[in-house]
Amino acid sequence: MTTTAIPQKQYAVQLVGPSQLKLNPDKDVPRPGPHQVLAKIEAVGLCFSDLKLLKQFSEHARKKEVVKGLSEQILNGIPSYVPADKPTVPGHEVVLRIVAVGDNVKHHKVGERCIVQADYRNLRTSGSNAAFGYNFEGGLQEYVLMDERVVVDEDGERFLIPVKDDIGASQVALVEPWACVEDSYVTRERQSILAAGRLLVVADAGHAIEGLRESFSPDGPPASITIVCVEDVQLKAIQDLGLPVEEAIDPVALPDEGFDDIVYFGASKPTLDVLNDKLAAHAIINVVKGGKRIGEPVAVGVGRVHYGPTRWIGTDSTRADDAYRNIPPDGDIRDGDSVLVVGAGGPMGQMHVIRNVCAGRKGVSVTGSDLDAARLAALEAKARPMAAANNVSLRMVNSKEExxxxxxxxxxxxxxxxxxxxxxxxxxAEGMIINVFAGIPAPVKHDLDLDTYIAKRAFMFGTSGSTIRDMKIVLEKVESGQLNTNASVDAIAGMSGATDGIAAVENRTMAGKIIVYPQLHDVPLIPLSELGEHFPTVAAKLDDGQWTPAAEAELLRVAKA
Structure with a gap:
């Protein structure tokens, strides 16, 4: 085993049950087995997602046992694998340095500095995937044990992404949440019926089936079509496509989450209420109204738009392909967009505002709305100089007053x-894009005016988490100086302030991100605005109130003394 000097005990924040956090000053520091890596945590960002784990604990989809991807025997040999009701260590926004590796480790070496892609998408749980800081221990501790069979996927790509030594710890730790923001803008959207997928076509009386073949993917047609219709001419239109066809009498009897695409030629609310539940993960429903009106709101699964991720499109015309042309290639803002970030004063809202101000799009205006005047003022102080530098119109609106x-x-x-x-x-506006970034719980439905949605050619979408690619995109921006992730930092803490930091996230008392430095045992939660009262020499190294690598280095120097 290759190693450096490692202590026997460490400080750690452990989640031992629902809403049961404890600071453990005596947690064992494990030694890596043959396939394992031990890393020292430099910094951790606190995230609103940590609260979902805090509240749900063993019921959280990413705290469940791994059911696919690694054998039970291998998993049981990983001390940091803590599914179900086992105590875990939260914290997934981290930067770490490898201090020891087992003899069979091939892809990592002592001394490497890395950030972590927390979603182990190759390891499936019953309802999601495994994740760092959930069913595998995370970063709110001084040292973390990781297994190479977990953090390297089947294609050999590493979930531990190397970073340069000359960038501040907080800057790179915050790549992960910024990557979640970036993912919502760069994820590609499917613009046709899925090749080799499962297609359901439902047609009401009097609605011609048109534009279906033209809606097929360039990669090929669906594997099969299930048809629910009442007219022979509708059935013949489907049969003429030359694909396997199965007739059904009533969509109610069809399996829930059973179809990759649903094309509905009609405008009936009761039918749409049924079809909502037939959408599989990543499915698209296309409502081809044929000049008719639904006439009342439809209960749409807005939670699944985010977590599914499912998509709703439609057209007032008679042709299915008209609707697919309204799907944007991705979720990014466009030249000339007027952007509204609702809830802009919070940590993630700040990131969206800053990201869009710095996106390089022409003729863009950005408005941030929030109910908290202090949070808006803090955001404006950060974003106004960036907006001026990028020639972007920026406006802050207290929606409680204006x-x-x-x-x-x-x-x-x-x-x-x-x-x-x-x-x-x-x-x-017509042609609007609605980014459902916040995690509305997956089962939640809400009444939406689909007549207006379709008439305006609107498109709503959502994403959850990020990918290795997203993190590399953001990391490149940080390393090149294009993006200063420290702009979102609002407070710092050591281990003694970590649980207070999580409470501050829950109570929304901080406008920006909170960074925890696990090697600092006794530093409480300190807002940057109060830093001078605790560490004057650190406060002196802030840049117009913003956290900097120089301030971080000074904190680590004086707080350890």
Missing amino acids: KLDQAFSYYALMAPVGQLVADAIRDG
Whole structure:
């Protein structure tokens, strides 16, 4: 085993049950087995997602046992694998340095500095995937044990992404949450019926089936079609496609989450209520209204738009292919967009505002709305110079005091509230994009005016988490100086302040991110605005109130003394 000097004990924040956090100053530091890597944590960002784990604990989809990807025998030999009701260590926004590796480790070496892609998508749980900081111990401890069979996927790609030594710990630890933001803008959207997928076509009386073949993917047609219709001419139109066809009498009897695409030629709310539940993961439903009106709101699975991720499109015409042409290639803002970030004052909202201000799009305006004047003021102080440098119009609106009177073309929603989607559809401009960034719980449905949604050619989408590719994109921006992730830092802490930091995230008392330095045992939670009262020499190295690598280095020097 290759190693450096390692202590026997460490400080760690452990989640031992629902809403049961404890600071353990005497947790064992494990020694790596043959396939394992031990790393020292430099910094951890606290995340709102940590609260979901805190509340749900063993019921969280990523705290469940791994059911696919590694054998039970291998998993049981990993001390940091802690599924179900076993105590875990939260914290997935980390930068670490490898200090020991087992004899059979091939892809990692002592001394490497890395950030972690927390979603182990190759390891499936019953409802999601395994994750660092969930069913595998995370970063709110001084040392973490990782297994190479977990953190290297089947293609040999590493979940531990190397980073340079000359970048501040907080800057690179925050690549992960910024990557989640980036993912929501760069994820590619499917713009046709899935090749080799399962297609359901439902046609009401009097609706011709048109534009279906033209909606097929360039990669090929669906594998099969299930048809529910009442007219022979509709059935013949499907049979003429030359694909395997199965007739069904009533969509109610069809399996839930059973179809990759649903094309509905009709405008009936009861039918749409049924079809909502037939969408599989990553499915698209296309409502081809044929000039008819639904006439009342439809209960749409807005939670699954985020977590599914499912998509809703439609057209007032008679042709299915008209609707697919309205799907954007990705979720990015466009030249000339008027962007509204709802809930802009929170940590993730700040990132969306800063990201869009710095996106390099022409003619863009960005508005941030929030109910908290202090949080808006903090955001404006950070974002205003960036907006000026990028020639972007920036506006802050306290929605408690001022009514938004503009039809925006891009909405980024930071609060998990279905009504915000409904409001965007009602108020937005034609061709609007609605980014359902906040994690509305997957089972939640909300009444939406699909007539207006379709007439305005709107598109709503959501994403959850990030990929290795997303993190590399953001890391490149950080390393090149294009993106300063420290702009989102609002407070720092050592281990004694970590649980207070999680409480601050829950109570939304901090406008930005909280960075924890596990090697500092006795530093409490300190907002940057109060840093001078605790560490004057550290406060002196802030840049106009913002956290800097120089301030971080000074904190590590004086707080360890």
